[in-house]
Amino acid sequence: MRKKHSTLDFDQVVLKNVKLWNGQKFEDRETVCVGLVNNKFSFCNQEDLDSEKTKVLDCAGALVMPALFGLGIDFMEPLRDDVYTFNDGLDAMHRGGFFGGLYESAANPIDDPEKLSAAIDRLLKDAYYSKLKIRFLGAFSKDFGSDSLSEMMELAFGLDDEDADFKGVIGFGDGNAAIPHSRFLRLAMEYGKMTGKRFFFQPMDRTLRKSGCVHEGAYSDMLGMKGIPRIAETIAAYTVLETARFLKVPVHFKQVTCGETLDLVRNARKNGIDVTCDVNLYHLLFDDSCLETLSSAYHILPPIRSAADREALWKGIEDGTVNAISMNHTPVLRQDTEVNFEDSVPGALSLEVALPAIWNELSSRVGEARAIELLSTAPAKLACVDTPAYVPEIGGTANFVILAPNKPRKVLESDFAGHVCNSPLVGKELPSTIVGSYIHGVFHVN
Amino acid sequence: MSALQIKHLFGLQGVSRSDIRQILDTAKQFREVLERPVKKVPSLRGMTVVNLFFENSTRTRTSFELAEKRLSADTVNFTTASSSVKKGETLLDTLRNIESMKIDAVVVRHKGTGVPKFLAEHSNAFVVNAGDGAHEHPTQGLLDMLTIEEKLGTLEGKKVAIIGDIRHSRVARSNIWGMTTMGAHVTLCGPSTLVPRNTELLQYKELAGSVSWETDVKKAVADADAVIALRLQKERMDDALLPSMREYRNFFGITEEVLACCKDKVIIMHPGPINRGVELDSDIADGEHSVILNQVTNGVAVRMAVLFLLAGGRENA
Numbered sequence: 001m002r003k004k005h006s007t008l009d010f011d012q013v014v015l016k017n018v019k020l021w022n023g024q025k026f027e028d029r030e031t032v033c034v035g036l037v038n039n040k041f042s043f044c045n046q047e048d049l050d051s052e053k054t055k056v057l058d059c060a061g062a063l064v065m066p067a068l069f070g071l072g073i074d075f076m077e078p079l080r081d082d083v084y085t086f087n088d089g090l091d092a093m094h095r096g097g098f099f100g101g102l103y104e105s106a107a108n109p110i111d112d113p114e115k116l117s118a119a120i121d122r123l124l125k126d127a128y129y130s131k132l133k134i135r136f137l138g139a140f141s142k143d144f145g146s147d148s149l150s151e152m153m154e155l156a157f158g159l160d161d162e163d164a165d166f167k168g169v170i171g172f173g174d175g176n177a178a179i180p181h182s183r184f185l186r187l188a189m190e191y192g193k194m195t196g197k198r199f200f201f202q203p204m205d206r207t208l209r210k211s212g213c214v215h216e217g218a219y220s221d222m223l224g225m226k227g228i229p230r231i232a233e234t235i236a237a238y239t240v241l242e243t244a245r246f247l248k249v250p251v252h253f254k255q256v257t258c259g260e261t262l263d264l265v266r267n268a269r270k271n272g273i274d275v276t277c278d279v280n281l282y283h284l285l286f287d288d289s290c291l292e293t294l295s296s297a298y299h300i301l302p303p304i305r306s307a308a309d310r311e312a313l314w315k316g317i318e319d320g321t322v323n324a325i326s327m328n329h330t331p332v333l334r335q336d337t338e339v340n341f342e343d344s345v346p347g348a349l350s351l352e353v354a355l356p357a358i359w360n361e362l363s364s365r366v367g368e369a370r371a372i373e374l375l376s377t378a379p380a381k382l383a384c385v386d387t388p389a390y391v392p393e394i395g396g397t398a399n400f401v402i403l404a405p406n407k408p409r410k411v412l413e414s415d416f417a418g419h420v421c422n423s424p425l426v427g428k429e430l431p432s433t434i435v436g437s438y439i440h441g442v443f444h445v446n
Numbered sequence: 447m448s449a450l451q452i453k454h455l456f457g458l459q460g461v462s463r464s465d466i467r468q469i470l471d472t473a474k475q476f477r478e479v480l481e482r483p484v485k486k487v488p489s490l491r492g493m494t495v496v497n498l499f500f501e502n503s504t505r506t507r508t509s510f511e512l513a514e515k516r517l518s519a520d521t522v523n524f525t526t527a528s529s530s531v532k533k534g535e536t537l538l539d540t541l542r543n544i545e546s547m548k549i550d551a552v553v554v555r556h557k558g559t560g561v562p563k564f565l566a567e568h569s570n571a572f573v574v575n576a577g578d579g580a581h582e583h584p585t586q587g588l589l590d591m592l593t594i595e596e597k598l599g600t601l602e603g604k605k606v607a608i609i610g611d612i613r614h615s616r617v618a619r620s621n622i623w624g625m626t627t628m629g630a631h632v633t634l635c636g637p638s639t640l641v642p643r644n645t646e647l648l649q650y651k652e653l654a655g656s657v658s659w660e661t662d663v664k665k666a667v668a669d670a671d672a673v674i675a676l677r678l679q680k681e682r683m684d685d686a687l688l689p690s691m692r693e694y695r696n697f698f699g700i701t702e703e704v705l706a707c708c709k710d711k712v713i714i715m716h717p718g719p720i721n722r723g724v725e726l727d728s729d730i731a732d733g734e735h736s737v738i739l740n741q742v743t744n745g746v747a748v749r750m751a752v753l754f755l756l757a758g759g760r761e762n763a
Binding site for chain 2: 216218221222223224225294335338339340341342343
């Protein structure tokens, strides 16, 4: 049976006993009110609310912070729409406290305007939750990985939709495909430069990856599993950066996994190249010692690397090299995970569990303001969502997530939307708990 | 039920010294049984063992089957060529179907690392790994250890050189874990494209000081008490891992010239099947130092011991 969406039919909410993020720090508030005022879901005074239609929630000192923005979301539909749908993905965003995300389908490359319109219809118009700020990446090649250019100009500027508050894709990327050969890369970026959009790459050299599925290191050696060396990433990253320097095209690296790539990013920036990057939630949480479990839950691409790499990523977060933390939410059918590691389909769900999994360590390492930036405003900015989603003042936009930071909770399969639960965090106790979220007027209580 | 600390045999990594000792000692007893006119004991009478081979195998499957029959178990052979796997059945469904037939033990070979563990997590039967990808082949490791003990008395303090395609060898990995646990020192030697790339291997604290690398085969074998030549898989040639068989033989093959660098009483081992004239010259494979056929005989004894002990080590062995 499909899991029920656990939203409550209240758009007017009074939160008691919270610590509200005021843009600088969390401050104690006895009461915070939100509701539809002047046709906008915003922070308001209690007298603005209809008391009979208001939900009151005692948050017991939980944090109220800006809702998150998810980079790298893919709901895989129509892989099996009886198992996971766009609505399930959007439900996951509410559960995890996300007000928006950057969508990039691996199953259905958005390589022409019709596909973009279809994706918009399904994610923004026909969906149960239709107000989330979803933005799209267009493919730069037809069908990902081909030698034919997609209609990049049409994708960037051709959307004629009165309901949409954007005119096309915010950038270009070929899903998680390895970077193309150098000539096509050059041509794609050269053509796409006319749009002024950023190119998004998961840096991976296909020949060095070959059939690798885990980090090439001590564990792959002793488990006899085919490894992906760090240079598969760095060589690809260097190729992209050189092309970006030559053509003066802005680029973004998705899911950087090792310190060497971050060094390339640092040097490129010194040389004036416009390059941004993100790291995957799970690459910050785990290292390749997890392979010893042989559990397919850790089958994530690019692979989870060594403890030293994980620490290098954290250092990149701390020194500002990393622009954002990405989610890379990927549902995988249960039967594709209930096999041995190498035969399993890679990918992990993350939206529902990201914040409670990482908040405590992230905020203690970089401070609360930077943690919020990495999870919310910075990824939104990369997706060209510049309108503030959270303004903590009366009349200000109210999209937030409520987190009890010191309330550990074990992750259950039922925490995930849809009929999948492929996450290495299932069964693990997270240090904090999401109490609920208020996103575009939809109040969700976990 | 198991008479060992382990409940299944997935590999030799993490298997205690006392468990390995018990397996080897029991195997020595079964080795004697194999010399009797009637080579059969009733230890597993009434038990059903399924041999699940998803990869081609003649030697290992035959050896297991013989071990099971010597223990009086009922055996069923399952190979992918004759199974529903070819019709798209998942690994888990295959296991569930077989288990519904009330089996007691599964011997499994599969191309994927970790398949034996995966099956054990979804089954009530005990599971023995007969080779999972390039991960481990624990009974081969045990039979190698039994052979060394048989010929040299003990593994403690012995030096073992493993030569060849170590990166793709599940035998090498089981030997590394098992032999170092029993006090031997292992030297790895092979072309740089066929040995583990990472000295990070020594992140495994258990291996620190017990494993070393050597690129010169003559130096690798110089102080070895046992030399294990690994089979070179010809498909590696297609992947640019080696330039030619000739170059491999000339630089890493066990030839008379290499043997001349060894100790006088060195034993030469090979998991089989041998590419004669590549990893091992024929004269050496058939020569006085070779214990390759002893390995084959010991394979049956070791597999009997493993099955017997995992089944609970019942009386009347």
